[in-house]
Amino acid sequence: xxxxxxxxxxxDIILAVQLTLEAAGYQVIEAHNxxxxxxxxxAESPDLIIxxxxxxTTTEGFQVTLKLRxxxxxxxxxxxRDIPILMLTAIHSTTPLRFGxxxxxxxxxxxxxxxxxxxxxxxxxxxxxxxxxx
Amino acid sequence: MNARQDQFTALETQRLCELSSCxxxxxxxxxxxxxxxxxxxxxxxxxxxLSVPEIPLYLTGAGILIYNGGVSxxxxxxxxxxxxxxxxxxxxxxxxxxxxxxxxxxxxLYLTGGVISPLVPLIPVQVVxxxxxxxxxxxxxxxxxxxAALALTAILPYAGLLPPQSVSPAFPASLQRDxxxxxxxxxxAALAAISAAYLVSLLQESLRTQVIRxxxxxxxxxxxxxxxxxxxLLDKLIYNAAEALQARGALLRLLNDDGEGLSITAACGxxxxxxxxxxxxxxxxxxxxxxxxxNAVIVADVExxxxxxxxxxxxxxxxxxxxxxPVVGKGHPLGVLGVYSTKVDGFTPADADFLKxxxxxxxxxxxxxxxxxxxxxxxxxxxxxVRMLTHELRAPVGGAQTLLRTLLxxxxxxxxxxxxxILGRLERRLDALMALINDLLSxxxxxxxxxxxxxEQILLKPIVEAIVDRFSSEAETKQINLTYFAxxxxxxxxxxxxxLDRIFSNLISNAIKYTPEGGKVEVTVGEQLGKAVVTVxxxxxxxxxxxxxxxWVDFFRASNARRSGIPGTGxxxxxxxxxxxxxSGTVEVRSTEGKGTIFKVMLxxxxxxxxxxxxxxx
Numbered sequence: 001x002x003x004x005x006x007x008x009x010x011x012d013i014i015l016a017v018q019l020t021l022e023a024a025g026y027q028v029i030e031a032h033n034x035x036x037x038x039x040x041x042x043a044e045s046p047d048l049i050i051x052x053x054x055x056x057t058t059t060e061g062f063q064v065t066l067k068l069r070x071x072x073x074x075x076x077x078x079x080x081r082d083i084p085i086l087m088l089t090a091i092h093s094t095t096p097l098r099f100g101x102x103x104x105x106x107x108x109x110x111x112x113x114x115x116x117x118x119x120x121x122x123x124x125x126x127x128x129x130x131x132x133x134x
Numbered sequence: 135m136n137a138r139q140d141q142f143t144a145l146e147t148q149r150l151c152e153l154s155s156c157x158x159x160x161x162x163x164x165x166x167x168x169x170x171x172x173x174x175x176x177x178x179x180x181x182x183x184l185s186v187p188e189i190p191l192y193l194t195g196a197g198i199l200i201y202n203g204g205v206s207x208x209x210x211x212x213x214x215x216x217x218x219x220x221x222x223x224x225x226x227x228x229x230x231x232x233x234x235x236x237x238x239x240x241x242x243l244y245l246t247g248g249v250i251s252p253l254v255p256l257i258p259v260q261v262v263x264x265x266x267x268x269x270x271x272x273x274x275x276x277x278x279x280x281x282a283a284l285a286l287t288a289i290l291p292y293a294g295l296l297p298p299q300s301v302s303p304a305f306p307a308s309l310q311r312d313x314x315x316x317x318x319x320x321x322x323a324a325l326a327a328i329s330a331a332y333l334v335s336l337l338q339e340s341l342r343t344q345v346i347r348x349x350x351x352x353x354x355x356x357x358x359x360x361x362x363x364x365x366x367l368l369d370k371l372i373y374n375a376a377e378a379l380q381a382r383g384a385l386l387r388l389l390n391d392d393g394e395g396l397s398i399t400a401a402c403g404x405x406x407x408x409x410x411x412x413x414x415x416x417x418x419x420x421x422x423x424x425x426x427x428x429n430a431v432i433v434a435d436v437e438x439x440x441x442x443x444x445x446x447x448x449x450x451x452x453x454x455x456x457x458x459x460p461v462v463g464k465g466h467p468l469g470v471l472g473v474y475s476t477k478v479d480g481f482t483p484a485d486a487d488f489l490k491x492x493x494x495x496x497x498x499x500x501x502x503x504x505x506x507x508x509x510x511x512x513x514x515x516x517x518x519x520v521r522m523l524t525h526e527l528r529a530p531v532g533g534a535q536t537l538l539r540t541l542l543x544x545x546x547x548x549x550x551x552x553x554x555x556i557l558g559r560l561e562r563r564l565d566a567l568m569a570l571i572n573d574l575l576s577x578x579x580x581x582x583x584x585x586x587x588x589x590e591q592i593l594l595k596p597i598v599e600a601i602v603d604r605f606s607s608e609a610e611t612k613q614i615n616l617t618y619f620a621x622x623x624x625x626x627x628x629x630x631x632x633x634l635d636r637i638f639s640n641l642i643s644n645a646i647k648y649t650p651e652g653g654k655v656e657v658t659v660g661e662q663l664g665k666a667v668v669t670v671x672x673x674x675x676x677x678x679x680x681x682x683x684x685x686w687v688d689f690f691r692a693s694n695a696r697r698s699g700i701p702g703t704g705x706x707x708x709x710x711x712x713x714x715x716x717x718s719g720t721v722e723v724r725s726t727e728g729k730g731t732i733f734k735v736m737l738x739x740x741x742x743x744x745x746x747x748x749x750x751x752x
Contacts, residue, residue, distance in 0.1 A: 010529065010533050012533035012534070012536065012537050013532075013533055013536055015537065015540075016533075016536040016537050016539070016540045019540045019545040019546055020540050020543070020545055023545045114528075114532040114535075114536065115531075115532045115533075115535030115536045115539065115568070116536045116539070117539060118539055118540055118543045118545060119543070
């Protein structure tokens with residue numbers, strides 16, 4: 001049973017993601033901010049991380065990603081560099097910013113727009129985990 | 135520092151204009167004079183059979199005409215000269231004309247009898263012409279030249295150097311030899327010449343002043359209409375003010391926010407050292423205090439006026455007098471406009487009144503700019519508020535939508551039919567609310583960030599293709615046949631990528647939204663009359679004919695769209711229109727209610743930059 005970490009400051013989103021993924025047979029652990037999220041990555045070593053792009057500060061999601069994916073071999077998260085990251089965004093449809101998974105700038109693997117569609121979320125999680133195992 | 139010395143001052147330019155228009159007038163007079171000399175000689179010699187020196191007079195008349203032809207040809211050449219060359223050229227031409235005209239008059243007077251010539255009344259004409267042409271102290275000397283010509287025609291025959299002439303026996307030749315008559319005539323003529331010169335230069339001076347003032351006022355009006363930056367406009371206005379009063383320089387100082395001091399906002403013709411000496415605090419400057427209180431102040435001599443605290447600084451720039459008037463906004467003082475002269479007693483109360491016209495132009499410029507800034511600021515605040523609000527609204531509504539979807543999907547337990555129905559209604563209401571929030575956010579974003587983003591040449595087809603791709607799954611779900619067709623040509627337009635994305639995703643998403651299942655949506659990209667054309671057509675519900683004109687208004691939704699129950703905000707098309715206009719394009723719509731709609735966006739094609747634009751111009 002794959003272990004999924006959700007990092008989001010909105011408890012309602014956490015609840016919804018939890019309900020959705022647990023129904024699909026995954027184990028879900030939660031974190032409410034970036035610092036707690038990074039601690040849980042180390043403690044729980046999840047198989048996949050779902051990360052909200054904008055938490056209390058608009059850059060928190062980016063910072064967590066950059067720490068996890070740091071190319072520095074001495075990084076304390078070096079062991080977790082390959083955990084797939086799925087980013088929750090609310091800005092695709094409204095701001096001029098467009099992102100896609102980008103090796104250099106924002107090294108995440110997949111995006112899901114809010115509001116989250118349960119089927120879409122499950123589909124993307126499954127495909128990321130499958131890719132990881134392949 | 136002092137740019138005014140490098141260029142023509144208004145006064146010089148005005149003199150040049152006077153000289154060339156004077157030349158033109160003289161040429162017209164000379165054509166008539168030459169013709170009249172020949173005609174009059176013919177009448178006298180042939181019809182009246184009088185003994186006049188016929189041949190010399192014909193020659194003089196012909197000489198005047200030929201020489202006049204030369205002058206008018208030369209003057210025409212002047213139009214091809216540069217401004218700097220023009221001054222010297224016109225002056226040389228003037229001196230040439232003065233000399234030859236003088237010789238012409240002298241010869242005519244001599245041939246027609248000198249002091250008893252019936253042509254003596256021509257002398258005042260030449261006096262006036264010379265007074266007009268010769269500036270300054272030389273005016274009076276020039277005015278006496280025609281009188282000198284008359285004197286020569288009396289002296290030379292008297293001394294036996296030339297044979298005396300007479301046109302008619304009615305003029306007694308003995309008068310030519312009468313010293314009393316000759317002397318009295320010459321003195322009278324000289325007095326008349328001096329008085330004429332005085333009156334003419336007086337008139338000319340006041341006329342010139344008025345002309346210059348009018349010109350400067352016209353120029354400053356034009357500047358006010360065409361100058362966008364306030365600082366540029368104020369620079370021009372005070373330059374015009376200094377020119378209009380024929381002064382050395384001008385200074386515009388505006389009240390600080392605290393109302394306690396003045397800061398220099400625009401300056402011309404004055405050294406930095408002079409500007410620096412100005413006290414900033416009103417309390418230190420009784421003169422400024424007086425002006426701010428609403429009075430025009432004239433200082434006739436800076437060295438003798440107690441209100442001038444540092445006359446030595448004024449002397450550095452050669453300033454001897456000044457006039458200062460208040461710049462008054464809507465009922466409250468804004469600052470002080472001063473004009474400075476190198477002459478003692480350089481300004482009259484009329485000058486101060488005139489300067490007030492410039493002060494009020496400055497006030498208008500300043501107030502307009504301030505109002506504009508306030509409006510811009512208010513608009514920015516409003517837009518930021520809307521953005522903040524919509525961002526804050528999105529989070530809770532998005533959270534509620536997400537929770538609701540997990541409920542509806544049965545992830546929190548099975549729901550009965552009634553519960554599913556109620557939650558479905560709830561979901562539709564929330565979706566509509568989210569759409570409204572998104573459109574509001576998009577609208578406020580398009581009014582700020584987007585319209586200011588730099589435009590670049592963008593290939594149109596990849597953008598449209600990507601949007602069609604993005605909507606293909608949505609179309610599939612609704613069983614709508616979404617097709618895309620583009621001409622093979624490379625089409626690029628001047629725009630922003632995000633702006634184009636917004637335009638076409640709005641149109642395509644609308645088409646899919648308002649087309650029933652099994653319908654068709656077609657997107658084409660092509661070129662027509664040098665413009666890129668993108669059409670989005672559908673077989674949807676259409677728009678009632680009488681509502682087509684309201685389509686682009688914020689929040690407008692067609693009545694059948696509202697009845698359809700399809701969520702929408704009526705902002706999408708207003709955003710489309712705004713962006714298309716911003717990219718200098720046009721958008722048209724044709725629609726038949728119940729059959730379908732076609733939107734046609736036309737954008738100017740971006741041209742490749744010219745390889746050598748300079749050569750292109752030449």
